Amino acid sequence: MIAQQVLNEWYPVAMAAQIRAGQRRVTQLLGQPITVDLQKGAIVVTGQGGALHVTEAFGHVWACPGTPAHDLFPIPEALEPGRRLVDVGVVRVKCSPLRAVENFLDIAHFPFVHTDVLGAEPHTEVNRYEVQIREDSDEVWATKVTFYQPQAAKSAEGGIVTQYMYRVPAPTAAVLYKTCPNRTDAWDVIGIFVQPLTEELCDVWPWMALYDDVTPQAELIAFQQMIFLQDRSILENQIPRLLPLDPGMEIPTQADLTSIAYRRWLKKRGLTYGAQMVAA
Amino acid sequence: MIKLYDYVLSASCYKIRLMAALLGVKMDHEAVDFHPGRAHKSVAFAQLNPAGTLPVMVDGAMILTESTAMLVYLAKLAGPDWLGPVDAKAAAQVQHWLAFSGRLAASLGMARLHDMLLYQGDIVVWREQGHAALRELEAALTERRFAGGEWLVGDTPSIADIACFPNVALSQDGGVSLDAYPSVRLWTRRIRALDRFIEMPGIHRLHELSPAPKVA
Numbered sequence: 218m219i220a221q222q223v224l225n226e227w228y229p230v231a232m233a234a235q236i237r238a239g240q241r242r243v244t245q246l247l248g249q250p251i252t253v254d255l256q257k258g259a260i261v262v263t264g265q266g267g268a269l270h271v272t273e274a275f276g277h278v279w280a281c282p283g284t285p286a287h288d289l290f291p292i293p294e295a296l297e298p299g300r301r302l303v304d305v306g307v308v309r310v311k312c313s314p315l316r317a318v319e320n321f322l323d324i325a326h327f328p329f330v331h332t333d334v335l336g337a338e339p340h341t342e343v344n345r346y347e348v349q350i351r352e353d354s355d356e357v358w359a360t361k362v363t364f365y366q367p368q369a370a371k372s373a374e375g376g377i378v379t380q381y382m383y384r385v386p387a388p389t390a391a392v393l394y395k396t397c398p399n400r401t402d403a404w405d406v407i408g409i410f411v412q413p414l415t416e417e418l419c420d421v422w423p424w425m426a427l428y429d430d431v432t433p434q435a436e437l438i439a440f441q442q443m444i445f446l447q448d449r450s451i452l453e454n455q456i457p458r459l460l461p462l463d464p465g466m467e468i469p470t471q472a473d474l475t476s477i478a479y480r481r482w483l484k485k486r487g488l489t490y491g492a493q494m495v496a497a
Numbered sequence: 498m499i500k501l502y503d504y505v506l507s508a509s510c511y512k513i514r515l516m517a518a519l520l521g522v523k524m525d526h527e528a529v530d531f532h533p534g535r536a537h538k539s540v541a542f543a544q545l546n547p548a549g550t551l552p553v554m555v556d557g558a559m560i561l562t563e564s565t566a567m568l569v570y571l572a573k574l575a576g577p578d579w580l581g582p583v584d585a586k587a588a589a590q591v592q593h594w595l596a597f598s599g600r601l602a603a604s605l606g607m608a609r610l611h612d613m614l615l616y617q618g619d620i621v622v623w624r625e626q627g628h629a630a631l632r633e634l635e636a637a638l639t640e641r642r643f644a645g646g647e648w649l650v651g652d653t654p655s656i657a658d659i660a661c662f663p664n665v666a667l668s669q670d671g672g673v674s675l676d677a678y679p680s681v682r683l684w685t686r687r688i689r690a691l692d693r694f695i696e697m698p699g700i701h702r703l704h705e706l707s708p709a710p711k712v713a
Contacts, residue, residue, distance in 0.1 A: 308613060435527075439505040446506055
């Protein structure tokens with residue numbers, strides 16, 4: 218039995234451009250079979266009990282299997298003129314959807330998993346940063362994050378200290394804002410949209426809104442796929458497989474503040490699909 | 498300069514990137530949007546490679562579309578030792594493993610595309626065929642170890658090793674574990690320890706071992 222709070226959230230289920238091109242996607246959402254396709258020019262998501270609530274945003278199709286508790290979160294930066302919007306495409310990962318989000322929020326693994334790209338030894342220290350659960354938007358935010366990166370983006374030349382903000386606006390979606398190598402007055406925006414197929418299997422859709430007029434699209438996609446696929450083998454080997462929301466075997470440190478806030482936020486809101494509630 | 502039409506997650510493209518790195522050959526790379534764009538199946542790409550596969554290597558007027566041919570080309574140009582010994586038996590064995598690498602791509606490689614990028618097909622058959630190929634490789638490498646050898650053919654690494662390495666090292670991506678194949682695991686470790694080795698997503702560099710703990 219899936220909690221009503223879980224059913225009332227929005228989840229990504231397809232890349233909009235692929236459905237609009239006539240592809241039909243037969244997939245799963247929260248363990249139930251669904252189909253995403255185009256009917257009379259409109260994108261429709263059909264489950265066993267009929268049509269689901271649907272919205273289209275940030276290049277992807279989002280569905281809510283229950284009664285939407287709220288509108289899908291906004292990413293205002295996505296609408297700014299001059300940004301390149303990049304659909305990175307789906308990658309399937311055998312892990313809890315919540316683990317996929319949590320990994321995206323983690324900084325400490327950069328030097329070890331994304332060696333010589335997003336981090337490098339001996340620059341392994343995670344400097345202090347701030348985390349809050351914002352009351353007005355009910356989102357988790359991490360701000361004032363800084364990290365030394367040898368190649369922060371495809372457009373970066375040489376190492377820079379990158380600034381980051383992280384944001385969790387939905388149970389299985391996260392957005393980060395990071396220093397744009399091409400512009401000092403703007404952030405690059407990178408999202409990770411996670412479709413929970415089951416509690417231990419997910420389809421992950423990375424997405425980007427960048428200021429970069431130079432790099433070919435295929436290279437931008439390849440760079441982000443390289444990063445995410447470096448994470449994949451780590452994610453598939455994490456134990457316990459479900460994300461523990463209660464303290465137990467895992468001992469968080471100062472560097473894990475965002476993850477702790479994310480877990481508390483999930484627990485407070487009863488968003489426990491993919492989570493483990495009893496201390497392991 | 499040699500140009501490689503490349504895709505970062507492709508085992509076959511990595512084969513060529515790895516060989517070039519080990520030989521110290523510099524190439525131009527052009528990223529192809531294999532996923533999600535399927536640019537390798539586009540009309541424009543068919544002009545270059547009617548088979549619609551990656552990688553493609555272009556050097557002057559020559560276009561190569563088979564990765565094993567690219568390995569031969571790079572080795573002939575920059576490191577003939579990598580072609581393996583020249584006696585009849587060894588030369589035949591190198592050819593055997595180059596062809597065998599196609600079986601790895603058609604089994605372990607397809608299982609990986611299925612599990613990772615949602616390719617449609619019979620995952621059970623692909624994994625079974627992958628295990629069958631791994632058993633064959635394990636037997637061969639074990640025989641080589643009994644004879645004091647570390648590589649598939651001869652006393653030094655060759656294009657045979659590089660051809661077979663990527664899909665084996667990435668087998669876990671397709672749900673095929675190497676736990677049952679200790680000689681294969683040792684061999685993948687040996688390749689990762691080569692000077693100038695480069696990694697790809699899913700194939701990690703060999704980290705230095707920590708010093709052994711002191712026993713009181």
